[in-house]
Amino acid sequence: MKSHHGAEPSKLKVIGIPEGLMIFEQKQLWKKFFESLGCHAVCSGHTTKRIMNSGIELCCNETCLPVKAFTGHAASLCGKADCIFIPRYSSVCSHEKSCPKFCGLPDEVRISLNNKTKFLEIDIDFNRDSKKTQKSLDLLAGELGRSPKTVRDAFDSIVKPGLAAEVSPNRSCSYEPGAPVLAVLGHPYMIFDRLLSMNLIGKLQDAGYRVMTPYDVRRSVRRKNVAPFLSDSFFETGLDMLGGAQALVNLPELAGMVYLSSFACGIDSLVLEIIEHKIRNGRRIPFLKITIDEHSGEAGFDTRIEAFLDMLPNTESIRREKIV
Ligand code: SF4
Known part of the structure:
Protein backbone atom coordinates (compact mmCIF):
# COMPACT_ATOMS: atom_id res chain seq x y z
CA MET A 1 0.00 0.00 0.00
CA LYS A 2 1.25 3.51 -0.82
CA SER A 3 1.48 6.32 1.76
CA HIS A 4 -0.53 9.50 1.31
CA HIS A 5 2.60 11.03 -0.30
CA GLY A 6 2.61 8.36 -2.96
CA ALA A 7 5.83 6.66 -1.73
CA GLU A 8 5.94 2.98 -0.79
CA PRO A 9 5.83 2.49 3.02
CA SER A 10 9.32 2.41 4.51
CA LYS A 11 10.92 -0.46 6.49
CA LEU A 12 11.34 1.92 9.46
CA LYS A 13 7.96 3.50 9.69
CA VAL A 14 8.17 6.06 12.48
CA ILE A 15 11.16 8.41 12.62
CA GLY A 16 11.67 10.54 15.73
CA ILE A 17 12.94 14.08 15.12
CA PRO A 18 14.40 15.83 18.20
CA GLU A 19 13.59 19.56 18.05
CA GLY A 20 16.85 20.98 19.30
CA LEU A 21 20.09 22.50 17.94
CA MET A 22 20.04 22.85 14.14
CA ILE A 23 16.78 20.87 13.82
CA PHE A 24 15.05 23.56 15.92
CA GLU A 25 14.92 25.74 12.78
CA GLN A 26 14.89 22.95 10.20
CA LYS A 27 12.37 20.45 11.49
CA GLN A 28 9.97 21.04 8.56
CA LEU A 29 12.72 20.21 6.05
CA TRP A 30 13.52 16.90 7.68
CA LYS A 31 9.88 16.05 8.32
CA LYS A 32 9.08 16.60 4.66
CA PHE A 33 12.15 14.59 3.61
CA PHE A 34 11.16 11.51 5.64
CA GLU A 35 7.49 11.79 4.73
CA SER A 36 8.40 11.91 1.03
CA LEU A 37 10.16 8.56 1.62
CA GLY A 38 7.01 7.00 3.05
CA CYS A 39 7.91 7.37 6.75
CA HIS A 40 5.86 8.91 9.49
CA ALA A 41 7.81 11.65 11.31
CA VAL A 42 7.22 12.38 15.01
CA CYS A 43 8.73 15.58 16.43
CA SER A 44 9.54 16.07 20.10
CA GLY A 45 7.78 19.45 20.39
CA HIS A 46 8.78 22.48 22.46
CA THR A 47 11.47 22.19 25.10
CA THR A 48 9.79 21.50 28.43
CA LYS A 49 11.19 21.33 31.96
CA ARG A 50 10.89 17.54 31.82
CA ILE A 51 12.89 17.39 28.55
CA MET A 52 15.52 19.75 29.96
CA ASN A 53 15.87 17.81 33.22
CA SER A 54 16.30 14.51 31.44
CA GLY A 55 19.00 16.04 29.19
CA ILE A 56 20.82 17.40 32.25
CA GLU A 57 20.74 13.97 33.89
CA LEU A 58 21.98 12.17 30.77
CA CYS A 59 24.85 14.48 29.74
CA CYS A 60 28.14 15.23 31.44
CA ASN A 61 28.42 18.58 33.25
CA GLU A 62 30.76 20.24 30.76
CA THR A 63 28.28 19.94 27.87
CA CYS A 64 26.66 23.18 26.70
CA LEU A 65 22.99 23.77 27.53
CA PRO A 66 21.63 23.33 23.95
CA VAL A 67 23.29 19.90 23.61
CA LYS A 68 21.76 18.88 26.96
CA ALA A 69 18.38 20.07 25.69
CA PHE A 70 18.86 18.15 22.42
CA THR A 71 19.68 14.95 24.34
CA GLY A 72 16.52 15.45 26.42
CA HIS A 73 14.49 15.84 23.20
CA ALA A 74 16.00 12.62 21.81
CA ALA A 75 15.29 10.77 25.09
CA SER A 76 11.65 11.93 24.99
CA LEU A 77 11.22 10.13 21.65
CA CYS A 78 12.41 6.72 22.91
CA GLY A 79 9.47 4.33 22.71
CA LYS A 80 7.50 6.71 20.47
CA ALA A 81 9.47 6.07 17.26
CA ASP A 82 11.17 3.13 15.53
CA CYS A 83 14.38 5.16 15.38
CA ILE A 84 15.68 8.64 16.15
CA PHE A 85 17.21 10.79 13.48
CA ILE A 86 20.37 12.73 14.38
CA PRO A 87 22.19 14.44 11.50
CA ARG A 88 25.94 14.96 11.68
CA TYR A 89 26.47 18.54 10.49
CA SER A 90 30.16 18.99 9.72
CA SER A 91 29.58 21.76 7.21
CA VAL A 92 26.48 23.04 5.41
CA CYS A 93 28.35 24.94 2.70
CA SER A 94 31.82 25.12 1.22
CA HIS A 95 34.47 27.10 3.13
CA GLU A 96 32.50 26.94 6.39
CA LYS A 97 32.58 24.55 9.30
CA SER A 98 29.97 23.75 11.94
CA CYS A 99 30.54 23.75 15.67
CA PRO A 100 32.50 20.60 16.63
CA LYS A 101 29.61 19.60 18.92
CA PHE A 102 27.40 19.25 15.83
CA CYS A 103 29.97 16.94 14.23
CA GLY A 104 29.99 14.55 17.18
CA LEU A 105 26.31 14.82 18.07
CA PRO A 106 25.15 11.34 16.90
CA ASP A 107 27.93 9.69 18.93
CA GLU A 108 27.34 11.85 22.00
CA VAL A 109 23.59 11.16 22.06
CA ARG A 110 24.05 7.45 21.33
CA ILE A 111 26.37 7.16 24.35
CA SER A 112 24.17 9.31 26.58
CA LEU A 113 21.12 7.18 25.75
CA ASN A 114 23.16 4.02 26.17
CA ASN A 115 22.12 2.78 22.70
CA LYS A 116 18.62 2.11 24.00
CA THR A 117 17.02 2.86 20.64
CA LYS A 118 17.93 2.72 16.97
CA PHE A 119 19.47 5.84 15.42
CA LEU A 120 19.57 7.12 11.86
CA GLU A 121 22.14 9.66 10.74
CA ILE A 122 23.22 11.58 7.66
CA ASP A 123 26.70 13.09 7.31
CA ILE A 124 26.52 16.61 5.98
CA ASP A 125 29.93 17.82 4.89
CA PHE A 126 29.80 20.18 1.91
CA ASN A 127 33.19 21.68 2.71
CA ARG A 128 35.69 18.87 2.75
CA ASP A 129 33.95 15.77 1.41
CA SER A 130 30.51 15.87 -0.18
CA LYS A 131 30.96 12.18 -1.11
CA LYS A 132 30.54 11.45 2.61
CA THR A 133 27.01 12.84 2.38
CA GLN A 134 26.20 10.68 -0.66
CA LYS A 135 27.56 7.61 1.11
CA SER A 136 25.49 8.25 4.22
CA LEU A 137 22.39 8.80 2.07
CA ASP A 138 22.98 5.42 0.43
CA LEU A 139 23.26 3.79 3.86
CA LEU A 140 20.01 5.50 4.88
CA ALA A 141 18.38 4.20 1.69
CA GLY A 142 19.29 0.65 2.79
CA GLU A 143 17.81 1.25 6.27
CA LEU A 144 14.58 2.62 4.83
CA GLY A 145 14.29 0.06 2.03
CA ARG A 146 14.40 2.74 -0.67
CA SER A 147 16.58 3.04 -3.73
CA PRO A 148 19.70 5.24 -3.29
CA LYS A 149 18.48 7.44 -6.15
CA THR A 150 15.11 8.08 -4.46
CA VAL A 151 16.82 9.14 -1.23
CA ARG A 152 19.44 11.29 -2.98
CA ASP A 153 16.73 13.00 -5.06
CA ALA A 154 14.62 13.70 -1.97
CA PHE A 155 17.67 15.13 -0.17
CA ASP A 156 18.67 17.31 -3.14
CA SER A 157 15.19 18.69 -3.75
CA ILE A 158 13.90 19.07 -0.16
CA VAL A 159 16.78 19.38 2.30
CA LYS A 160 19.76 20.80 0.42
CA PRO A 161 18.16 24.10 -0.67
CA GLY A 162 17.05 24.79 2.91
CA LEU A 163 20.35 24.10 4.71
CA ALA A 164 22.06 27.35 3.79
CA ALA A 165 18.99 29.34 2.75
CA GLU A 166 19.17 33.13 2.38
CA VAL A 167 16.19 33.50 4.68
CA SER A 168 15.51 31.18 7.57
CA PRO A 169 12.11 29.51 6.94
CA ASN A 170 10.71 30.82 10.25
CA ARG A 171 12.06 34.40 10.08
CA SER A 172 10.78 37.34 8.11
CA CYS A 173 13.93 39.25 7.09
CA SER A 174 11.70 42.30 6.76
CA TYR A 175 12.64 45.66 8.15
CA GLU A 176 10.30 48.58 8.63
CA PRO A 177 11.38 51.72 10.46
CA GLY A 178 9.40 52.27 13.66
CA ALA A 179 9.71 51.65 17.40
CA PRO A 180 13.16 51.48 19.04
S1 SF4 B 1 29.09 24.77 21.84
FE1 SF4 B 1 28.27 24.45 19.76
S2 SF4 B 1 26.33 23.39 20.11
FE2 SF4 B 1 26.90 24.30 22.05
S3 SF4 B 1 25.87 26.32 22.06
FE3 SF4 B 1 27.94 26.60 21.25
S4 SF4 B 1 27.69 26.49 19.03
FE4 SF4 B 1 25.88 25.56 19.94
Missing part, protein backbone atom coordinates in the same frame (compact mmCIF):
# COMPACT_ATOMS: atom_id res chain seq x y z
CA VAL A 181 14.94 48.23 18.26
CA LEU A 182 16.72 45.90 20.60
CA ALA A 183 19.00 43.38 18.89
CA VAL A 184 19.07 39.94 20.47
CA LEU A 185 22.16 37.93 19.57
CA GLY A 186 22.67 34.23 20.14
CA HIS A 187 22.23 30.86 18.48
CA PRO A 188 18.73 30.42 17.01
CA TYR A 189 18.10 27.29 19.12
CA MET A 190 18.84 29.42 22.23
CA ILE A 191 17.13 32.74 21.57
CA PHE A 192 13.96 31.38 19.90
CA ASP A 193 13.46 28.54 22.38
CA ARG A 194 11.10 29.95 25.02
CA LEU A 195 12.38 27.78 27.84
CA LEU A 196 16.13 28.04 27.18
CA SER A 197 15.92 31.80 26.63
CA MET A 198 13.48 32.30 29.52
CA ASN A 199 11.28 34.05 26.93
CA LEU A 200 13.80 36.88 26.51
CA ILE A 201 12.34 38.07 23.20
CA GLY A 202 8.77 38.08 24.56
CA LYS A 203 9.88 40.06 27.62
CA LEU A 204 11.62 42.72 25.51
CA GLN A 205 8.60 42.97 23.22
CA ASP A 206 6.29 43.34 26.22
CA ALA A 207 8.48 46.25 27.33
CA GLY A 208 7.61 47.99 24.04
CA TYR A 209 10.69 47.25 21.92
CA ARG A 210 10.94 45.80 18.45
CA VAL A 211 13.31 42.86 18.59
CA MET A 212 15.62 41.99 15.72
CA THR A 213 18.07 39.12 15.55
CA PRO A 214 20.91 38.14 13.17
CA TYR A 215 18.39 35.86 11.46
CA ASP A 216 16.31 38.88 10.40
CA VAL A 217 19.27 39.74 8.17
CA ARG A 218 19.67 37.87 4.89
CA ARG A 219 22.45 35.28 4.90
CA SER A 220 24.38 36.97 2.07
CA VAL A 221 24.30 40.26 4.03
CA ARG A 222 25.51 38.51 7.18
CA ARG A 223 28.44 37.09 5.21
CA LYS A 224 29.19 40.44 3.55
CA ASN A 225 29.38 42.08 6.97
CA VAL A 226 31.59 39.51 8.57
CA ALA A 227 34.91 40.49 6.97
CA PRO A 228 37.74 40.05 7.95
CA PHE A 229 36.59 36.87 9.68
CA LEU A 230 35.20 35.18 6.56
CA SER A 231 37.39 32.11 6.27
CA ASP A 232 37.07 28.41 6.70
CA SER A 233 38.83 28.62 10.04
CA PHE A 234 35.75 30.13 11.66
CA PHE A 235 32.53 28.37 12.62
CA GLU A 236 29.36 28.98 10.65
CA THR A 237 27.17 29.99 13.62
CA GLY A 238 29.89 32.43 14.69
CA LEU A 239 29.83 34.01 11.23
CA ASP A 240 26.05 34.38 11.44
CA MET A 241 26.28 36.28 14.70
CA LEU A 242 29.26 38.45 13.81
CA GLY A 243 27.84 39.43 10.41
CA GLY A 244 24.31 39.84 11.79
CA ALA A 245 25.49 42.05 14.67
CA GLN A 246 27.55 44.19 12.32
CA ALA A 247 24.51 44.72 10.07
CA LEU A 248 22.17 45.48 12.98
CA VAL A 249 24.53 47.91 14.70
CA ASN A 250 23.98 50.36 11.84
CA LEU A 251 20.20 50.56 12.31
CA PRO A 252 19.32 54.14 13.29
CA GLU A 253 16.59 52.91 15.68
CA LEU A 254 18.92 50.57 17.55
CA ALA A 255 18.61 51.23 21.31
CA GLY A 256 20.77 48.38 22.57
CA MET A 257 22.01 44.82 22.14
CA VAL A 258 21.56 41.75 24.30
CA TYR A 259 23.81 38.74 23.78
CA LEU A 260 22.37 35.54 25.21
CA SER A 261 25.10 32.99 25.52
CA SER A 262 25.25 29.44 26.78
CA PHE A 263 27.77 28.48 29.44
CA ALA A 264 30.46 26.23 27.91
CA CYS A 265 29.93 27.46 24.34
CA GLY A 266 33.39 27.95 22.82
CA ILE A 267 32.03 29.92 19.87
CA ASP A 268 30.12 32.37 22.07
CA SER A 269 33.16 33.00 24.25
CA LEU A 270 35.07 34.27 21.21
CA VAL A 271 32.30 35.93 19.20
CA LEU A 272 30.94 37.78 22.22
CA GLU A 273 34.33 39.36 22.90
CA ILE A 274 34.77 40.45 19.28
CA ILE A 275 31.29 42.02 19.12
CA GLU A 276 31.73 43.80 22.45
CA HIS A 277 35.12 45.12 21.35
CA LYS A 278 33.65 46.42 18.09
CA ILE A 279 30.82 48.18 19.92
CA ARG A 280 33.15 49.78 22.46
CA ASN A 281 35.30 51.12 19.63
CA GLY A 282 32.51 52.10 17.27
CA ARG A 283 28.93 53.15 17.89
CA ARG A 284 28.78 52.92 21.67
CA ILE A 285 25.36 51.46 22.25
CA PRO A 286 24.26 49.77 25.49
CA PHE A 287 25.28 46.12 25.46
CA LEU A 288 24.15 43.40 27.87
CA LYS A 289 25.70 39.95 27.95
CA ILE A 290 23.96 37.16 29.76
CA THR A 291 25.42 33.69 30.10
CA ILE A 292 23.05 31.02 31.25
CA ASP A 293 23.21 27.40 32.29
CA GLU A 294 20.77 25.00 33.91
CA HIS A 295 21.28 26.65 37.32
CA SER A 296 20.27 30.14 36.16
CA GLY A 297 17.13 31.34 37.91
CA GLU A 298 14.44 33.32 36.11
CA ALA A 299 14.07 35.92 38.89
CA GLY A 300 17.74 36.94 38.63
CA PHE A 301 17.50 36.89 34.84
CA ASP A 302 14.47 39.20 34.87
CA THR A 303 16.20 41.60 37.26
CA ARG A 304 19.14 41.96 34.88
CA ILE A 305 16.81 42.63 31.94
CA GLU A 306 14.86 45.22 33.96
CA ALA A 307 18.06 46.98 35.04
CA PHE A 308 19.28 47.06 31.43
CA LEU A 309 15.99 48.47 30.14
CA ASP A 310 15.97 51.12 32.86
CA MET A 311 19.39 52.21 31.67
CA LEU A 312 18.23 52.84 28.08
CA PRO A 313 17.53 56.54 27.42
CA ASN A 314 13.98 56.34 26.07
CA THR A 315 12.56 53.45 28.10
CA GLU A 316 10.22 55.59 30.16
CA SER A 317 8.52 57.19 27.15
CA ILE A 318 8.07 53.79 25.48
CA ARG A 319 6.48 52.40 28.60
CA ARG A 320 4.17 55.41 28.95
CA GLU A 321 3.07 54.98 25.31
CA LYS A 322 2.36 51.32 25.92
CA ILE A 323 0.23 52.05 29.00
CA VAL A 324 -1.78 54.70 27.10
